[in-house]
Amino acid sequence: MDGITTIGDMTLFTWRMLTWLFTRPPCRGTVLINFYQVGALSLPVVALTGTFIGMVLAVQSYSQFHAIGLDSRLGAVINSTLVKELGPVLAATMLAGRVGGSMAAVLGTMRVTEQIDALTAMGADPIHYLVVPRFLACILLIPSLTIMADFMGIVGGYFYSVIILGIDHAAYLNHSRDGVTGFDLFSGIFKSIFFGSTIAIVSCYRGFNCEAGAEGVGKAATTAFVYSFVLILAVDLFLTIVMNSIYYTIYPNGTSFL
Amino acid sequence: MSESSGPVDDGEIFDLEKNQSADFVAEQQSLDEQPLIEARNIAVVFDDQAVLLDINLKITRGQTVAIIGESGCGKTVFMKTLVGLVNPTRGEIYFDGEGLHHMGYGELTRVRRRFGFVFQNAALFDSMSVFENIAFPLRQSEVVSEPVVEERVLQHLAEVGLPRNVASKRPAELSGGMRKRVGLARALILKPEVVVYDEPTTGLDPIMSDVINELILDTRRRYPVTSVVVTHDMHTARKVADRVLMFYPRPRLNDHESQILFDGPPSDLEHAEDRRVRQFVRGEAGERLNELSQGLSV
Numbered sequence: 001m002d003g004i005t006t007i008g009d010m011t012l013f014t015w016r017m018l019t020w021l022f023t024r025p026p027c028r029g030t031v032l033i034n035f036y037q038v039g040a041l042s043l044p045v046v047a048l049t050g051t052f053i054g055m056v057l058a059v060q061s062y063s064q065f066h067a068i069g070l071d072s073r074l075g076a077v078i079n080s081t082l083v084k085e086l087g088p089v090l091a092a093t094m095l096a097g098r099v100g101g102s103m104a105a106v107l108g109t110m111r112v113t114e115q116i117d118a119l120t121a122m123g124a125d126p127i128h129y130l131v132v133p134r135f136l137a138c139i140l141l142i143p144s145l146t147i148m149a150d151f152m153g154i155v156g157g158y159f160y161s162v163i164i165l166g167i168d169h170a171a172y173l174n175h176s177r178d179g180v181t182g183f184d185l186f187s188g189i190f191k192s193i194f195f196g197s198t199i200a201i202v203s204c205y206r207g208f209n210c211e212a213g214a215e216g217v218g219k220a221a222t223t224a225f226v227y228s229f230v231l232i233l234a235v236d237l238f239l240t241i242v243m244n245s246i247y248y249t250i251y252p253n254g255t256s257f258l
Numbered sequence: 259m260s261e262s263s264g265p266v267d268d269g270e271i272f273d274l275e276k277n278q279s280a281d282f283v284a285e286q287q288s289l290d291e292q293p294l295i296e297a298r299n300i301a302v303v304f305d306d307q308a309v310l311l312d313i314n315l316k317i318t319r320g321q322t323v324a325i326i327g328e329s330g331c332g333k334t335v336f337m338k339t340l341v342g343l344v345n346p347t348r349g350e351i352y353f354d355g356e357g358l359h360h361m362g363y364g365e366l367t368r369v370r371r372r373f374g375f376v377f378q379n380a381a382l383f384d385s386m387s388v389f390e391n392i393a394f395p396l397r398q399s400e401v402v403s404e405p406v407v408e409e410r411v412l413q414h415l416a417e418v419g420l421p422r423n424v425a426s427k428r429p430a431e432l433s434g435g436m437r438k439r440v441g442l443a444r445a446l447i448l449k450p451e452v453v454v455y456d457e458p459t460t461g462l463d464p465i466m467s468d469v470i471n472e473l474i475l476d477t478r479r480r481y482p483v484t485s486v487v488v489t490h491d492m493h494t495a496r497k498v499a500d501r502v503l504m505f506y507p508r509p510r511l512n513d514h515e516s517q518i519l520f521d522g523p524p525s526d527l528e529h530a531e532d533r534r535v536r537q538f539v540r541g542e543a544g545e546r547l548n549e550l551s552q553g554l555s556v
Contacts, residue, residue, distance in 0.1 A: 033385075109384075117343050118381035122395040122444075123371040125363075 013127070013205050017135060020128040026136070030129065034137035038099050042145055046094050050149035053086055054078060054156025062165055072171035076179025078157035083180050087150035088188040089236060092195035094149075095142060096228040100203035103134055104224035107207025108217040116208070126208070135200040142196030143189045150188065183247060191239045195232045202228045292355060294319045294452065294484050295340060300349035302335050308508045309335050311517060313349070315503070319451075322478060322485040324499035324524070326492070328538065331505040332517070333488045334378070337454055340486065341373050342366055371399050374445030374453040374483075378460060380437040382429035382444070388415075389425040392444045399448060414443040417480070418473060435466035442473060446481070453477060455487045459494050467491065474498045492539055496524045504535050 020026075057078045065074050107130060110116050119126045154176075161167045206224040210216050293316035300313040309332040317323055325333045338344040340351060342358050351358045353369055361369065382391045392411045396402055402410075412422060418439040429437060438458060445453055455474065459467035471494050478485060478498075489495055495502050504520035511517060520527065520535045527539045537544045 113379060114377045114381040115383055117338070118375065118377055118383075120343055121341055121370055121373065121375040122398060123367045124394075124398045125367075 009209075010201065010205050013131075013208070014201050016127050017131045017201070017204075020125065020132050021135065024128065026128065026133045030133040031136060034133040035141060037102075038095070038134070038137035039141035039144065042095060042098055042141075043148060045098060046091050046145045046149050047152045049090055049094055050082075050087065050152035051156035053090055053149075054082060054153035054158075055160040057081060057086075057153075058157045058160040058165065062161070071165075071167050073175050073179075074161050074167060075157065075172040075176030078161070079154050079176045080179045080184060082153040082157070083150050083184045083188050085188070085236070085240075087153055088146045088192040088195060089232065090153075091142060091145040091149040091192060092199065092232045093229060095138065095145065095196065096199045096203075096225050096232065099138070100199045100228045101221040101225045103200070103203040104207040104210070105217055105221040107204060108210030108220035111208060111210045112212055112217060131200075131204045131208075134204055135197065138196035138200035139193050140196075142192045142199075146189055146192040150185070187240075187243050187247075190243070191236060194235050194239060198231045198235055199228045202231060293317055293352070294354055295486075296352040297336075297340070298350045298352070300336070300339060300346045300351065302332070302339060302344060303347040310339070310346075311508050313517060315518070317484060317486065319484055320482065321501055322474075322487065322499050324487045324489055324495035324502045325505060326490055326495050326502060326538070327505035328490065328507065331507045333490075333505055334456055336505070337456055337486060337488050341370055341375065341454065371395070371448055372451045374448065374450035376438070376441045376445045376453065376455045376458060378457040380429070380441035382437060382440055384429055386429075387425065388420075388427050388429065388432070388440050391429065391440060392425075392447055395444060395448050410447060411443075414447050415440075417446070417476075418443045419469070435462050435469065438462065438466075438470055439473065442470075442477070446477060449481060450483065452484045452486065455485065455489070457489055457491075458487065459489065459491045467494065470494075471497045492527075492541075496527075499524055502527060504538065506534065 058074060061074055061077055062071070065071055065077070107116070110130070116126045116130070119129055158172065158176075162169050162172055203224040206220045206227070210220040295315075295317040297313050297315040300310055300315075301308060302310040313336065325336065327333050335344055339346050342351070353372075356369075358366060358369065382388075383394065386394070389408075389411055392414055393407050396407055396410060411425065415422065415425060420436060420439055420443070424432070424436065424440070429440070432440065442458075458470050458474065462470065474485065474487065474494075475498055477483060485498070487494065487498055500523065502520065502522065502524050503518055505517055506515075506519045508517055519532045520530050522530075527535065530536055530539070533544075
């Protein structure tokens, strides 16, 4: 029963946020601050984790591919995995941890210290003032973070495979290009927009409905990350199935449309 | 008026003016008597627990009303209900004759801007400087040029006795008393008709408490405001209010008892008929000690 109430409440919360988004855009100042916090400050950590994931993929796959003499095909597997799944999910996970948890904690603290009540009392709508800019920052900047995670993962994979493991440079790049289609890149970026919106809505909702005290704020931050992460994986599965179905309906032979 | 109704002699003009003047006085009297804020049968219930039940109250223009009562009696909830921050489970709030429950979002926002709200811990926005905090309501509600914003912010900062250099500081850098004063400056910048103070002196030393009390009185002298002060500081209630209401926790009352145990001038508090009011005013635990030892405390 509580679960149904929460889903209903969250739907209303999202509806109110979307209504504000399309009827009265937020002021530039609040949007730019959130863009900086969500985008610019997340870039280094997303780039770093992307690089390591690319290298880890190379380390894990190399022994199997080497055993069957397909070392040069490593790039196709690494890049395809990164662009389709790991890049978007990794960027979203980092965003959920770094930004989502912080959003829930900040908004939760504002709730506990009556700052959200103060906004309402002064005639400002807290959802318009606090949630809309965060939502915009998440959905507009997560594609860039995904591209950064993809790119750095590809660089990391190339570095470990070619420089450390000594796989032939030209063969690695050729197979890499063959293994990744434009649709793979598009689907990863497209999915990331849904991940970004999930993170923003779940985190802001948890912050707005924070329980009293330091424990309440901590709980809001933790549950924001956990719920966001679970929902990201669920949305990923759903969107992957839908997009694959659409793709194979349009291109039954599996050829690239780009 | 004489032009439209044709030529009249001096005696008629005099009578007309006299009648108009009498009408105006009657209208003013009726306006003065009409409550600015009225609560009708207010009930607020959280998770099956009634915090407020059947509260009926009228506050007239220009009054300073102190709401006192022990912790958990519903003072703050009632105050938040007045400005629509908490929706009553039952009953209606009327402001200047208009029911808040009939209002749409825009109308409610316009009404809220006629209130100034001083929160218990000031509720200043951590991410903004003191200047931005005080300017916030102004920037939200009016199209005002930046020089005017600056002038009004600095004027209000001076009115609450804070130096100009405080404007650039963050709320975290301020003492409790300074935060309260910044909260008061922020509440007053839109020149509200009603100022609501939630525990204005809680957590402050006696000197700073008196500074805040003086500021409340000074605000009343400076602006024609109606004030609602929620407090359990009897010194504040006696000093600033011309009417005191005492709320009592609903679970500790019998069904037929009103939740408002006292409604009168501060001078009558000491001689209140209800023993619980006198105990509260004198700060005596009374039978509460027995209840606590028996685990009956609410």
